[in-house]
Every structure is written in structure tokens, then in C-alpha cells.
Amino acid sequence: MPKLIVIGGVAAGMSAAAEAKRSNPLLEVDVYEKGPHISYGACGLPYFIGNPAQKPNELIAVTPQEALEKKGVNVYVNYEVTSIDTRNKTVRVNDLVTGMSSEHAYEKLIIATGAVPFVPDIPGADSQLLFRLRTLTDGIKLKAFICGNKPDKAVIIGDGHIALEVAENFKACGIGRITIIARNRHLCWWLDEDIARLQAEEAQKNGIELIFGERITGITTGTNAITVTTDKASYSAAFGLISCGMKPNSTLASAAGIAVDNRGAIIVDSRMRTSEADVYAAGDCCTTFFVPEQRDIYMPRGTTANRQGRTAGYNSAGIDAEYKGTAGAMVFKLFGIETGRTGMTDAMAAARKMEFVSVLIKSRNKAGYYPGSERIYVKLTAEKGTGKLLGGQITGAEGSAKRIDTVSLAIMQGMTVKQFKDTDMAYAPPFSPVWDPVLIAANKLAKLV
Numbered sequence: 001m002p003k004l005i006v007i008g009g010v011a012a013g014m015s016a017a018a019e020a021k022r023s024n025p026l027l028e029v030d031v032y033e034k035g036p037h038i039s040y041g042a043c044g045l046p047y048f049i050g051n052p053a054q055k056p057n058e059l060i061a062v063t064p065q066e067a068l069e070k071k072g073v074n075v076y077v078n079y080e081v082t083s084i085d086t087r088n089k090t091v092r093v094n095d096l097v098t099g100m101s102s103e104h105a106y107e108k109l110i111i112a113t114g115a116v117p118f119v120p121d122i123p124g125a126d127s128q129l130l131f132r133l134r135t136l137t138d139g140i141k142l143k144a145f146i147c148g149n150k151p152d153k154a155v156i157i158g159d160g161h162i163a164l165e166v167a168e169n170f171k172a173c174g175i176g177r178i179t180i181i182a183r184n185r186h187l188c189w190w191l192d193e194d195i196a197r198l199q200a201e202e203a204q205k206n207g208i209e210l211i212f213g214e215r216i217t218g219i220t221t222g223t224n225a226i227t228v229t230t231d232k233a234s235y236s237a238a239f240g241l242i243s244c245g246m247k248p249n250s251t252l253a254s255a256a257g258i259a260v261d262n263r264g265a266i267i268v269d270s271r272m273r274t275s276e277a278d279v280y281a282a283g284d285c286c287t288t289f290f291v292p293e294q295r296d297i298y299m300p301r302g303t304t305a306n307r308q309g310r311t312a313g314y315n316s317a318g319i320d321a322e323y324k325g326t327a328g329a330m331v332f333k334l335f336g337i338e339t340g341r342t343g344m345t346d347a348m349a350a351a352r353k354m355e356f357v358s359v360l361i362k363s364r365n366k367a368g369y370y371p372g373s374e375r376i377y378v379k380l381t382a383e384k385g386t387g388k389l390l391g392g393q394i395t396g397a398e399g400s401a402k403r404i405d406t407v408s409l410a411i412m413q414g415m416t417v418k419q420f421k422d423t424d425m426a427y428a429p430p431f432s433p434v435w436d437p438v439l440i441a442a443n444k445l446a447k448l449v
């Protein structure tokens with residue numbers, strides 16, 4: 001029986017394994033996962049922290065036993081793949097419980113080793129009181145600390161959506177004082193400053209202290225407290241969280257001679273093939289094709305991991321499938337506002353030295369006279385001259401974030417803003433004004449390109 005080996009058992013790995021087995025039932029599919037859990041919703045971890053009643057298994061979609069019974073996939077948890085030999089087509093696996101090492105031959109191999117938290121080089125960042133939130137095990141550890149110690153103050157290093165989601169959930173589980181020490185000039189570097197300002201206002205309105213423009217110089221840990229020192233001040237708390245983004249977990253691949261890019265992401269083509277024959281990669285460990293710029297970049301996302309995993313699964317099972325790339329769509333919630341973004345921001349277009357125009361409009365999420373009608377802000381960016389839609393950012397009350405999907409579709413299809421403004425968008429008072437805010441922005445932008 002031909003054998004597919006998958007390394008990593010979360011979003012990309014399990015999508016790949018299930019799809020490969022479904023496509024070719026004759027394939028023997030073995031998944032090795034070095035952690036104790038597979039197939040869990042990492043994106044749900046901030047909400048898991050904020051809800052003391054939620055149990056870890058509620059985040060798990062499939063257990064190893066269910067993977068075998070329902071999908072015909074063999075999953076080995078607490079098994080770490082320690083090396084890949086692409087010439088002899090074998091992997092070496094270490095059983096983390098017994099310490100036994102063994103070698104296994106593959107016909108096809110999928111690397112889905114994900115990402116690891118990026119931890120800046122700050123003295124003291126290895127503190128026991130400075131938590132990370134990447135895996136379910138990280139989440140269980142952090143939640144146990146909060147439930148056991150009932151801390152009154154937390155400090156968060158980082159300024160992305162995970163840092164903000166966690167801040168909101170720290171509040172939800174009763175932590176009164178939260179300080180976020182941002183590492184960039186504004187929250188969420190992948191938003192423009194004018195949109196990110198609205199996130200900052202919402203955070204501050206909800207009692208989150210935001211610190212900008214300070215450089216962290218060290219972290220010290222006492223018996224029951226951690227202190228983050230910057231070039232301007234010191235911030236003490238009962239514990240801290242570091243959330244400064246991800247880096248691809250690709251050392252296993254690069255040690256095997258598989259090509260990686262300058263950030264260490266495994267280079268893949270549209271069929272998720274790596275530089276080595278019969279070796280595929282998917283998810284947070286590899287590159288993704290960024291449609292607005294028509295080039296490969298590193299952009300780890302749960303959506304991408306699932307789509308790339310599925311594509312790798314098909315191709316490894318002998319069925320031709322192509323991953324068409326990403327527009328960079330993402331959404332998140334912060335207290336009372338929702339945010340969606342896709343494509344390029346003004347700042348990204350400027351950094352690429354593109355000629356662009358943009359508009360930022362303010363409208364309502366429902367008809368003005370409808371109860372609960374509130375503010376929504378839409379920003380659209382297009383290339384000057386061609387009029388090609390480059391990006392969108394939407395923030396505001398209920399119903400704001402997922403409006404970004406229409407912009408994302410337009411970018412994936414290479415539409416101009418003039419084409420996009422003619423989109424037929426549905427209307428009823430509980431959902432939007434007659435002119436959807438996205439169309440109001442598109443109409444305005446179409447006059448400028």
C-alpha cells in the first residue's frame with residue numbers, strides 16, 4: 001500500500017491527511033504530531049481563556065481515535081519527526097513518551113509543522129510568568145494560571161489581533177488592569193493608522209492601557225510579579241503574555257535541504273510542492289501566493305492553512321489541484337467593534353512604491369432610522385491609472401467585519417473599482433442603508449482613479 005506521511009496534526013496537516021485519504025482510499029496515511037492534541041481550533045484560544053466554563057476538548061474537532069474511525073487516518077500523538085531523508089524517502093521519528101526512535105519510509109510526504117511564536121531578543125523574555133499563546137497546551141497552561149491565581153493585573157507585549165483578542169478576554173475573566181506595550185507605531189501593522197486609531201480608542205474606552213513609542217529593554221521576574229522595563233518606564237503585573245507574531249517552523253525542512261525563503265518559510269508552488277520531489281508543505285510553515293502583489297509572501301492564517309492543506313492532500317493522492325492564493329482577508333472583534341481587512345493598505349502600497357488613491361467613508365451599519373443603527377467606517381484603496389482594487393479595511397459596529405469578503409472576492413478576481421462599484425449588494429433596513437457602505441466607498445473611489 002502506498003504511504004503518505006504527514007508531519008503536524010493541526011489545521012493544515014489534518015486537512016491534508018483527510019483529503020488525501022478521501023481522494024485515494026488505497027493510500028495509507030500516517031500523521032505524526034509532537035504535541036498531545038490534534039485538530040483543534042487555535043483561533044478559539046483567546047475565547048477559551050475568557051470563558052472559565054469552557055473545557056479544552058470543546059476546541060478539539062477530531063481526536064486521534066475519531067480520525068481513524070471516521071477518516072481512516074492513523075494519527076500518532078507525542079511523536080516528533082526529527083529528520084527527513086529526501087534521497088531515501090524516509091523520516092526518523094522519536095516517540096516522546098518512551099524515547100524510542102524509528103525510521104519510516106514514505107512515498108509522499110507533507111510537511112505541516114506550522115509556526116512558532118516570534119520572541120524578540122529581550123533579556124528576561126524566558127520568564128515563567130511570561131506566557132505564550134500558540135498551542136492548546138499553551139492555552140490550558142495560561143488558563144490554569146489565571147483560574148488558580150486570580151491575578152488583578154496583566155501586561156501584554158505585542159499589538160496584533162491576538163494581543164487585542166486576549167486583552168478583551170482577560171477582561172472577561174475578571175482581570176481588572178491590562179497594559180498593552182505595543183511594538184509598532186500603532187495597533188495592527190496590517191491596518192492603516194487612521195483605521196487602527198479606532199481600535200485604540202475602543203481598547204482605551206474599555207479600560208485597556210496602551211503604551212506606544214517605548215522600547216522594551218528588559219523583563220524581570222519576582223516571586224509573584226513580572227516587570228517589563230522600557231527606555232521610559234516600568235510596568236509591573238502579576239503575569240504577562242508575549243504576542244509578537246509568528247515565524248515559520250521550518251528547521252526540519254531546511255535541515256533536509258528543502259528550499260526556504262528569507263523569512264524561513266518553506267517555498268511552495270501552487271500545488272504545494274516543495275523543492276524536493278514528492279515532498280509537499282502547507283500552512284503556517286510555508287509561503288503563500290499573495291494575489292494583490294502577485295508574489296509569494298509569508299502570511300500565516302487559519303484559512304490559508306486549511307486551503308493549502310486540502311490542496312496538498314489532493315496532489316499527494318494523485319489528484320491535480322491548485323491553490324489560487326490569498327487576498328489577505330482577516331477579521332477580528334474587539335469589545336464593541338468588528339474589523340475586517342484584505343489586500344494592501346495604503347502603507348503597504350506606499351512601501352511598494354505604487355501609485356494609489358484611497359477613500360475613507362463613515363456610514364451606518366443599518367438604515368439610519370432602524371433601531372441599533374451605528375457607525376461603520378470603510379476604507380478602500382485602488383491603483384491610480386489602472387483603477388485596480390488593491391485593498392479594503394472596514395471597522396465598526398455589528399455586521400462590519402464580514403463585509404470585507406465582497407472586497408476580497410473583487411481583489412481575487414482582479415476587478416477594478418469601477419467594476420466593483422456596480423456589484424449588486426442586497427439591502428433591507430436591519431442590515432444596511434440602501435447604498436451599502438462598501439458601495440458608497442467604491443463610488444467615491446471610482447471618481448478618483
Ligand SMILES: Cc1cc2nc3c(=O)[nH]c(=O)nc-3n(C[C@H](O)[C@H](O)[C@H](O)COP(=O)(O)OP(=O)(O)OC[C@H]3O[C@@H](n4cnc5c(N)ncnc54)[C@H](O)[C@@H]3O)c2cc1C
Pocket residue numbers: 007008009010011012013032033034035041042043044045046079080081082112113114115133134135162249252282283284285300301302303304305330331
Ligand atoms: C491565538 C490564536 C488566534 C488565531 N486566530 C486566527 C483567526 O482568527 N483567523 C485565522 O485565520 N487564523 C488565526 N490564527 C492562526 C491559525 O490558528 C493558524 O494559521 C493555524 O493554526 C495554522 O495551522 P498549521 O496546521 O499550519 O500549524 P499549527 O497550528 O502550528 O500546527 C502545526 C503542528 O505541527 C506540529 N509539529 C511541528 N513540528 C513537528 C515535528 N517535527 N514532528 C511532529 N509534529 C510537529 C506542532 O506540534 C503543531 O501541532 C490564530 C492563531 C492563534 C495562535
